[in-house]
Amino acid sequence: MAGLSVSxxxxxxxxxxxxxxxGEAAFNPQEKELADRxxxxxxxxxxxxxxxxxxxxxxxxxxxxxxxxxxxxxxxxGHGKTPKDAASVRATFPIPAACGIYYFEAKIxxxxxxxxxxxxxxxxxxxMNRLPGWDKHxxxxxxxxxxxxxxxxxxxxxxxxxxxxxxIGCCVNMINNTCFYTKNGHSLGIAFTDLPPNLxxxxxxxxxxxxxDANFGQxxxxxxxxxxxxxxxxxxxxxxxxxxxxxxxxxxxxxIQKMVSTYLVHHGYCATAEAFARxxxxxxQEELASIKNRQRIQKLVLAGRMGEAIETTQQLYPxxxxxxxNLLFMLKVRQFIEMVNGTDSEVRCLGGRxxxxxxxxxxxxxxxxxxxxxxxxxxxxHTLAACKGNGAHxxxxxxxxxxSNGIISNKGHQSSSHNKHPVSCLSTPELNSINATxxxxxxxxxxxxxxxxxxxxxxxNGVDASSNGFLNGSVKRVHDMDENDAEMEIDLTQSRRQLxxxxxxxxxxxxxxxxxxxxxxxxxxxxxxxxxxxxKMLQDAFSLLAYSDPWNSPVGYQLDVVQREPVCSAxxxxxxxxxxLPKQPPLxxxxxxxxxxxxxxxRLGIGSCAFATAxxxxx
Numbered sequence: 001m002a003g004l005s006v007s008x009x010x011x012x013x014x015x016x017x018x019x020x021x022x023g024e025a026a027f028n029p030q031e032k033e034l035a036d037r038x039x040x041x042x043x044x045x046x047x048x049x050x051x052x053x054x055x056x057x058x059x060x061x062x063x064x065x066x067x068x069x070x071x072x073x074x075x076x077x078g079h080g081k082t083p084k085d086a087a088s089v090r091a092t093f094p095i096p097a098a099c100g101i102y103y104f105e106a107k108i109x110x111x112x113x114x115x116x117x118x119x120x121x122x123x124x125x126x127x128m129n130r131l132p133g134w135d136k137h138x139x140x141x142x143x144x145x146x147x148x149x150x151x152x153x154x155x156x157x158x159x160x161x162x163x164x165x166x167x168i169g170c171c172v173n174m175i176n177n178t179c180f181y182t183k184n185g186h187s188l189g190i191a192f193t194d195l196p197p198n199l200x201x202x203x204x205x206x207x208x209x210x211x212x213d214a215n216f217g218q219x220x221x222x223x224x225x226x227x228x229x230x231x232x233x234x235x236x237x238x239x240x241x242x243x244x245x246x247x248x249x250x251x252x253x254x255x256i257q258k259m260v261s262t263y264l265v266h267h268g269y270c271a272t273a274e275a276f277a278r279x280x281x282x283x284x285q286e287e288l289a290s291i292k293n294r295q296r297i298q299k300l301v302l303a304g305r306m307g308e309a310i311e312t313t314q315q316l317y318p319x320x321x322x323x324x325x326n327l328l329f330m331l332k333v334r335q336f337i338e339m340v341n342g343t344d345s346e347v348r349c350l351g352g353r354x355x356x357x358x359x360x361x362x363x364x365x366x367x368x369x370x371x372x373x374x375x376x377x378x379x380x381x382h383t384l385a386a387c388k389g390n391g392a393h394x395x396x397x398x399x400x401x402x403x404s405n406g407i408i409s410n411k412g413h414q415s416s417s418h419n420k421h422p423v424s425c426l427s428t429p430e431l432n433s434i435n436a437t438x439x440x441x442x443x444x445x446x447x448x449x450x451x452x453x454x455x456x457x458x459x460x461n462g463v464d465a466s467s468n469g470f471l472n473g474s475v476k477r478v479h480d481m482d483e484n485d486a487e488m489e490i491d492l493t494q495s496r497r498q499l500x501x502x503x504x505x506x507x508x509x510x511x512x513x514x515x516x517x518x519x520x521x522x523x524x525x526x527x528x529x530x531x532x533x534x535x536k537m538l539q540d541a542f543s544l545l546a547y548s549d550p551w552n553s554p555v556g557y558q559l560d561v562v563q564r565e566p567v568c569s570a571x572x573x574x575x576x577x578x579x580x581l582p583k584q585p586p587l588x589x590x591x592x593x594x595x596x597x598x599x600x601x602x603r604l605g606i607g608s609c610a611f612a613t614a615x616x617x618x619x
Contacts, residue, residue: 030218037217041226044098044598044610053091053104053201053216061089062128065205072214076112080207086116088128088204091216095121097174097197098602100610101232103225104201105169105182105215108143108162112209115161117143119168119212121179121199131204139192140204141168141181148191159188169223172199174607175232185222197605229611236611258282259587266576266585268295286581294575301568304343304561306335313571320578325524327574329534333541334567336517339510340544341559342501346513350506497551514542591618 038045038052045052055071064078064087078085095102106119120132120140133140133149140149143162147155162168162183169182172195179192203212215221245252261282264273270291277284284291293316300309310331314321321328338344500506521538524531540555547553557563573583584592594614601609 034216034218037220041217041229042096042099042102042610044100044602044613045096046098046599050096050098050602051093052096052099053093055092055216056089056203056214057092060092060128060200062087065089065128069213072216072218073109074203074205074212074214076205076208076210078206078208080113080116083131083206084129086129086131086134086204086206088118088122088130088132088202090122090124090128090200090202094124094198094200095172095174096602097605097607098598098610099172100175100607101171101173101225101229103169103171103221103223104217105167105221105223106203107167107213107215108164109211109213110209111143111163112205112211113207115144115163115210116206117162117210117212118149118202118204119143119170119181120149120202121170121172121195122202123196123199126202131206132202137196137199138202139179139195139199140202141170141191143168150192158191159183167222169221169225170201171223171225171228173232174605174610175236177607182223185224187223233611236608237616240612259585259590262582263585263587265291266572266582266588268292268298268572270295286579290579294572297575298568298572301334301571302561302564304338304341304564305345306331306338307344307346309571310335313575317575317578320574324574325528326531326534327570329520329524330537330567330570332517332520333537334564336510336513336541337544337558337563339500339506339513340541340550342498342506347500347503347506347509350500350503350509497549499550514545517541 034054038047042052056067056074058067058071061067064076064085066075066077067073067089068075074089076087078087108117111117116131118131118133118140120138122132122135122139123137126135126138130138131140131142131149132138133142133151133155134153136151138149138151141147141158142149142155143166145155146157146159146161148158149155159181160183167182167184169185170179171182172179174195174197177193177195178190179195180190181188201214201216203214205212257276257280261273261276261280262285264276265284265286268291270288273284273291274288276282297309297312297316300306300312310321310328321331335344335346339347342348500510517538521534524534540558543555544550544553544558547555550556551559577583591614598609598612598614
């Protein structure tokens with residue numbers, strides 16, 4: 001790329017390629033299908049803490065058991081003369097209680113000589129030189145006689161026998177601690193009750209030629225387990241809804257109204273918060289004009305205009321980002337991602353379009369109607385390296401854009417280190433050519449614009465903004481921004497996307513910005529020590545450059561607009577905290593507490609936690 005050092009481009013792209021290559025290993029289609037099915041069946045399970053069984057364990061089995069086909073096929077390789085030749089194998093992990101209801105199936109590939117096969121469950125440590133069900137904490141359904149065995153060598157009549165071609169399912173209900181089996185998609189009724197927690201799927205074989213294939217979710221199940229899960233989810237939710245409120249209903253109602261009010265205020269829904277407060281008699285802790293400031297910043301972040309969001313924050317809340325260097329670093333990394341996306345105003349300006357342009361353009365999956373951009377909004381990155389609270393000092397080139405009707409002038413800020421790789425500028429004819437090409441492409445795309453959900457209010461309620469002691473910034477600045485701010489709309493038309501909107505000048509600016517970010521990262525590490533979160537965040541962002549189509553790459557999720565939300569939340573919380581207001585609304589804390597209670601229930605083996613998730617009520 002013209003005007004850039006080859007080593008700089010190689011350094012950024014090499015990091016990106018290494019990280020991206022690591023991420024592609026996880027894109028095995030079969031593994032993805034299994035992971036998707038697990039998320040649908042067991043949404044409450046956190047596999048980082050409690051992994052789900054995926055195959056049979058090559059270590060937790062008797063020697064007469066052979067495994068093949070990714071440890072999903074089990075075959076018998078013993079003598080098979082007496083019960084002493086029986087052999088079993090357990091799955092790799094126990095069944096997590098957070099499943100609520102767990103199910104797996106076993107297909108009888110061959111019944112072998114006698115069909116002495118058992119399918120069931122067992123606890124860790126149970127003897128594997130036995131069929132499931134013969135010992136304590138072991139449970140099995142046997143094919144040769146159709147009996148169920150519950151921690152005993154003596155079976156009880158239960159169901160039909162099974163043989164070659166049959167599919168036997170085993171369902172564990174951890175809400176009522178029962179187990180039932182299925183045969184070829186039909187339930188056989190409850191086989192065991194009062195089951196202990198932490199059981200492993202288990203199968204056992206005893207005679208030559210016996211072969212079983214397991215399905216832990218790798219393929220759709222023969223039995224409709226999801227319908228059974230829906231039944232129990234409804235039962236659990238009905239039990240919650242019928243919980244008696246008692247004599248404290250009025251007290252609870254007042255508390256809930258306050259939680260809703262503070263939530264609306266926290267997220268900047270000014271008009272809704274004001275209307276709700278009037279109807280319920282709630283009082284605000286924060287002035288409406290102050291809420292308006294935060295709302296403005298949130299709108300910019302959610303629109304992908306990170307450079308403007310950072311500048312606005314610095315103007316309204318001086319010193320905040322300098323004191324929180326990690327937060328500023330996160331914002332700048334997000335700005336780099338938005339540059340790749342083509343949505344940050346710096347690259348849109350370089351692409352030859354005025355920030356006020358309401359046209360969508362190739363390179364941005366969602367374009368926004370942008371307000372007027374401050375001339376100095378692109379010069380913020382040097383602030384991060386000059387954070388006084390962290391002892392960092394700027395020693396790299398800043399950058400400033402002055403944009404007017406597509407004409408761009410660049411002003412480089414030289415620092416003490418005398419940066420040797422300035423960003424080259426395109427000539428006016430080149431810019432006009434790019435603008436003309438992109439204008440033609442843009443005009444060929446249909447537009448379907450919808451207003452953003454974030455509100456825009458005009459205060460007519462008599463509130464005197466000048467009397468607000470919480471502004472910590474210019475009220476006039478906010479009103480000026482509002483006057484220039486056309487509604488920021490989302491273009492839902494998926495036009496052909498290009499890196500940085502397809503502009504060579506914008507790509508050069510993005511690479512230059514990436515080099516500055518790398519320098520800042522190194523400075524932060526020297527001044528503040530290693531930060532694995534910052535390191536990964538930067539590597540993931542740089543990984544986007546390793547792909548010709550970043551949006552459809554393994555790291556393309558970063559370009560999704562939903563990824564702006566946690567950044568927006570972090571910045572909003574920091575602003576509130578700086579003014580001694582709660583950085584999280586009570587409603588969010590209550591939901592977080594409920595989630596932690598459900599996690600504790602899972603650890604204690606209380607299976608109903610699977611169907612009591614707060615998310616189901618929120619959505």
